[in-house]
Amino acid sequence: MKQDSxxxxxxFREFGDPQGSTILLCIPGILETQNSFDQLVTYVEHHQxxxxxxxxxxxxxxxxxxxxxxSYKMSVYLDDLRxxxxxxxxxxxxxxxxxxxxxxxxxxxxxxxxxxxxxxxxKGLILNDVxxxxxxxxxxxxxxxxxxxxLTTKIRKLSKANKIDPKLLEHIKMPRHIDISYRFNLRGxxxxxxxxxxxxxxxxxxxxxxxxxxxxxxxxxxxxxKNSRAVEVEGEAHPVSFKPAVxxxxxxxxxxxxxxxxxxxxxxxxxxxxxxxxKKIYMV
Numbered sequence: 716m717k718q719d720s721x722x723x724x725x726x727f728r729e730f731g732d733p734q735g736s737t738i739l740l741c742i743p744g745i746l747e748t749q750n751s752f753d754q755l756v757t758y759v760e761h762h763q764x765x766x767x768x769x770x771x772x773x774x775x776x777x778x779x780x781x782x783x784x785x786s787y788k789m790s791v792y793l794d795d796l797r798x799x800x801x802x803x804x805x806x807x808x809x810x811x812x813x814x815x816x817x818x819x820x821x822x823x824x825x826x827x828x829x830x831x832x833x834x835x836x837x838k839g840l841i842l843n844d845v846x847x848x849x850x851x852x853x854x855x856x857x858x859x860x861x862x863x864x865x866l867t868t869k870i871r872k873l874s875k876a877n878k879i880d881p882k883l884l885e886h887i888k889m890p891r892h893i894d895i896s897y898r899f900n901l902r903g904x905x906x907x908x909x910x911x912x913x914x915x916x917x918x919x920x921x922x923x924x925x926x927x928x929x930x931x932x933x934x935x936x937x938x939x940x941k942n943s944r945a946v947e948v949e950g951e952a953h954p955v956s957f958k959p960a961v962x963x964x965x966x967x968x969x970x971x972x973x974x975x976x977x978x979x980x981x982x983x984x985x986x987x988x989x990x991x992x993x994k995k996i997y998m999v
Contacts, residue, residue, distance in 0.1 A: 752817075
């Protein structure tokens with residue numbers, strides 16, 4: 716745990732072309748770290764013109780924990796991410812740039828909120844197994860998993876390695892954790908308002924067997940949001956993993972070109988320890 720005398724920081728990594736016209740910011744799911752994007756990192760690095768950035772939300776991975784008395788909630792994550800995006804724009808040397816955000820599960824909800832902020836200049840979104848609504852049954856299954864002894868034991872093990880703040884598991888089960896704009900409806904909670912003014916392209920990657928993002932959610936997104944496209948990933952649950960077919964969809968959406976046309980997608984397994992080079996920005 717970091718000392719209270721220090722300013723809180725969030726950790727991120729940068730890969731690919733620092734001057735590429737395409738920027739992809741990856742936001743992990745509720746209990747994930749940025750290492751969940753490692754396979755995407757190795758894939759993108761074999762393509763031209765993309766600056767890839769992954770981030771740990773506060774209380775996870777290499778980012779600092781919140782101080783005693785502070786609560787983990789979505790508004791805190793959004794404030795941190797806005798500062799990171801401001802830093803990304805300020806450090807990007809190429810004047811012409813297209814910032815895209817890839818968000819997994821809760822990271823996708825955060826991505827939709829960030830896209831609605833015109834000042835952040837987000838051009839496109841990739842949503843990993845989350846759409847405009849989360850059904851009551853999906854929420855029940857999600858929070859039911861948080862109450863299992865197995866997951867509690869896992870969190871404790873992760874916290875010992877300074878990966879996840881032990882109090883995070885309690886905070887994410889509280890209603891105040893979702894302190895951003897949403898509406899109740901018969902199916903569950905809906906986040907359409909957060910993205911209603913966004914006119915950029917959206918790609919939804921939905922797991923065939925997902926218990927959080929259903930085919931109804933996929934249809935709703937396509938009906939309510941223009942410029943949206945959905946791909947059902949065969950055999951996948953929640954969230955979708957970055958297997959070759961998914962990596963190809965991401966590359967196509969971003970318009971990336973391979974460094975070598977002979978690159979074999981199946982050969983992208985990597986020694987991920989080589990990717991653990993973190994930078995930090997400090998919260999104002």
